[in-house]
Amino acid sequence: MKILIIDASGVCLDFALRCQNFGHTVKCFIRHNKDGSRSMVGDGGLIERVSEWEKYMNWADLIFCTDNIFYIHGLERYRDKGYPIIGPSIDTNRWEQDRMHGADVMEKAGITTIPSTVFKNYDEAIKHVMDNPKRYVSKPIGDGAKELSYVAKSAADMVFMLQKWKKSNAYKGDFILQEFHGGVEFGVGGWFGPGGFNKQFCESWEFKKLMNDDLGVATGEQGTIVRYTSESYLADQVLKPLEDFLHGLAYTGYIDVNCIIDKDGFPWPLEFTMRPGWPLFQIQQALHNGDPAQWMLDLINGEDTLRTSKAIACGVVIAIPDYPYCKISKKDNSGYPLFGLTEEDVVNDVHCAEVMWGKAPSMCDGEVKMNTPMFVTAGDYICTVSGKGATVSDARDKCYGTIKKKIEIPNSVMYRTDIGCRLEKQLDVLHEHGYASDCDWE
Numbered sequence: 001m002k003i004l005i006i007d008a009s010g011v012c013l014d015f016a017l018r019c020q021n022f023g024h025t026v027k028c029f030i031r032h033n034k035d036g037s038r039s040m041v042g043d044g045g046l047i048e049r050v051s052e053w054e055k056y057m058n059w060a061d062l063i064f065c066t067d068n069i070f071y072i073h074g075l076e077r078y079r080d081k082g083y084p085i086i087g088p089s090i091d092t093n094r095w096e097q098d099r100m101h102g103a104d105v106m107e108k109a110g111i112t113t114i115p116s117t118v119f120k121n122y123d124e125a126i127k128h129v130m131d132n133p134k135r136y137v138s139k140p141i142g143d144g145a146k147e148l149s150y151v152a153k154s155a156a157d158m159v160f161m162l163q164k165w166k167k168s169n170a171y172k173g174d175f176i177l178q179e180f181h182g183g184v185e186f187g188v189g190g191w192f193g194p195g196g197f198n199k200q201f202c203e204s205w206e207f208k209k210l211m212n213d214d215l216g217v218a219t220g221e222q223g224t225i226v227r228y229t230s231e232s233y234l235a236d237q238v239l240k241p242l243e244d245f246l247h248g249l250a251y252t253g254y255i256d257v258n259c260i261i262d263k264d265g266f267p268w269p270l271e272f273t274m275r276p277g278w279p280l281f282q283i284q285q286a287l288h289n290g291d292p293a294q295w296m297l298d299l300i301n302g303e304d305t306l307r308t309s310k311a312i313a314c315g316v317v318i319a320i321p322d323y324p325y326c327k328i329s330k331k332d333n334s335g336y337p338l339f340g341l342t343e344e345d346v347v348n349d350v351h352c353a354e355v356m357w358g359k360a361p362s363m364c365d366g367e368v369k370m371n372t373p374m375f376v377t378a379g380d381y382i383c384t385v386s387g388k389g390a391t392v393s394d395a396r397d398k399c400y401g402t403i404k405k406k407i408e409i410p411n412s413v414m415y416r417t418d419i420g421c422r423l424e425k426q427l428d429v430l431h432e433h434g435y436a437s438d439c440d441w442e
Contacts, residue, residue, distance in 0.1 A: 003293055004060035006053045006075070006087075007031065008067035010041040010379070014282050014351040015064070017046065018292040021347045027060075029053035031070060033330050033379075040334055040378040044357025057083060062297045068093040068275040086296050091249045092274040097142050099176055102272045109241040114268050116176040122166035125177060129158050135180035138162070139271070142173045149218060151180065181260050181268045184426045186435065188234040189256030189273070189280075192246050194302035201232040201239065203436055204280060205423060206258070210324060212418045219324040223316040223384075223419030225392055226283045228308040233434050234259065237267050252300050256280075265433030279384040282351035283315030286386040311388040312439065314395040315351075318407055319414045323380035330379040335360070338375040338382070339408040346375070349386050349402045354379030382409065392427070393442040396420045 001024045005012045008031045016026045027050045030039045042049060050056060053071070057063065057078055065075060065087030072090055079085050088096075095102040103113045118141070119125040129136060133155035140148045148171050152158035158177075165171060187204045190197040205225040210216035232239075238257045246255065256273040285292065287309045295306040320336065322328050337360035346352050358376035362369050385407065387398030396419065407413065424441045431437055 001025070001293060001297065002059055002061045003027070004053065004056050004063045005029065006063065006065045006071055008070035009278070010039045011278050011281075011353055012064075012066050013042050013047065013353060013355060014285060014346070014384075015292065016042065017352065018285060018347050020047070022291055022293070024293055027056055029056075034326070035329050037329060037331060040330065040356050041354055042356060043378065046355075046357050060084070062086070062293055062300075064293075064296065066276060066278075068096060084297060084300050085252070086300060087253050088275045089249065089251060092246075092251050092253070092255075095272045096274045099139060099141050099271065103269075105242070105245060106238075106269055109245060111238055111241055111269060112266075114178045114181055114270075116178045118174055118176050120174050122162045125175070126159055126162050126166075128177065129155050129162070137178045137180055138175060139178070140171055140173060140175045148175070181262060183260040183262040183268070184429055185258065185270075186234060186261050186267075186430065187256055187258035188232055188239055189254055189277070190235060190239050191254055191299055191306060192243075193252045193299040194247075194250075195299075195304060196243055196247070197235075197239065198299065198304045198306050199230050200228040200306060200308050201230070201235040202226060202228050202256075202280075202284065203232055203234065203439070204256075204277075205420070205426075206280075207416060207419050207422075210414075210416075212416055217324060219317075221277070221279060221317070222416045223314070224280055224283055225312065225314055225395070225420045225423060226280065226287065227312045227436075227439055228287055228310075229436075229438070233436075234267060238269050254281075261430060261433065261435060265435075279315055279317055279351065279353075282353075282384045283313050283386050285351060286313045286315070286349065286388055287311065309388065311390060312392055312395045313386050313388050314392070314399040314420050315384045315386045316399055316403060316415050316419050317384050318382045318403070318409075320377065320380050320382060320409060320411045321414070323414065326380060330354070333380045333411070334376070334378050336377040336410050337362070338377065341375045341406060345406055349399075350406060351384040351386060353381045353383050355383060377409065383407075391440045391442045392420050392423050 003026045005028045010030050019026050028047050029050050063085045068088035106113050136158045138150045189202045206221050207223045210219050258270045259267040289307040298305040356378040359371040362372035385403050387395050389395035
């Protein structure tokens with residue numbers, strides 16, 4: 001199969017390597033870095049990089065888009081003509097980016113959402129919190145920075161952050177405030193095409209903060225516990241009611257709804273993700289059996305051929321400074337050796353992100369050998385390591401065992417050591433309300 005990957009964020013390498021390993025021909029268009037420099041992901045011959053994507057649309061049997069911000073407008077005319085595209089569209093992108101529109105879609109589908117108030121400036125928001133002193137969550141509408149999604153500990157905390165953002169002019173777009181709802185964070189997603197949802201739904205538990213015990217800045221996702229199941233109580237409530245709407249938009253791709261399950265077992269949807277999640281999609285690769293791409297083409301054609309493992313997967317993000325701030329150029333944190341990492345590793349339990357093929361010193365028979373060909377970094381978001389097991393604790397053990405054996409990188413490697421740990425108690429709470437009943441801690 002001829003596969004074109006249109007990659008706005010430089011996250012496609014793992015999928016590309018797996019497709020190549022299965023015998024597919026892959027071309028990757030990767031957008032330049034934020035500073036305008038050329039991304040070095042996949043350099044050194046790991047993948048075939050192309051400088052433009054439209055030139056290869058007629059060449060490809062399958063077109064995979066990794067992102068829902070860039071290129072979707074250009075892709076829309078190809079989608080209308082029936083090109084084999086899997087990924088977000090203009091219409092479905094609005095479900096994620098315009099939070100109020102997404103909430104309206106849910107309400108029309110009979111899914112109860114958390115009431116939200118839209119604000120166009122910080123002064124109005126500050127006054128609202130002062131007049132209604134409750135605990136709030138702030139979220140940008142559109143493609144705002146992750147640090148602008150903030151869960152306040154109190155009304156005073158929220159007012160302080162709003163004042164700080166106002167002073168720094170942190171965000172010029174609209175944003176929302178939601179009343180805080182406590183509970184267990186739990187998400188579910190599904191692959192959708194002309195034939196409806198694939199029968200296997202993906203349940204996940206994200207760990208979004210940089211440091212252990214959910215301390216530090218929000219990065220989006222530092223690690224995740226993932227499993228596929230054909231019987232998902234959460235999918236019954238927040239995904240399946242959306243099926244007619246997705247058919248109406250002729251959507252083909254991944255849809256995820258992250259929720260808070262409150263003390264009474266009621267699911268409060270937080271947001272849509274209308275695209276592959278990162279690193280979720282990489283961790284899913286550990287659970288996908290067989291050809292990594294053929295099932296995608298089948299999905300476009302209305303068939304469900306995705307075969308998944310019954311195991312639970314644990315995935316952990318591996319990074320180096322200055323992640324997660326990414327203020328320095330990618331060139332400055334590129335070229336660091338990934339000692340001992342083999343080609344077999346990167347199509348199994350190590351899912352490469354900002355990685356290329358280069359040269360670095362290595363140890364050989366007790367001596368330093370210069371200019372040894374090996375995998376090296378191409379930025380600060382290096383890879384995700386996964387492990388599978390029958391239980392969460394078993395998957396964790398496998399994942400962290402691989403990290404200890406395989407991950408050796410100079411320059412202060414960073415990763416959380418507690419991914420999955422909070423499920424030791426939270427799974428019991430979910431089980432009481434009928435969720436994930438066959439997913440066990442140990």
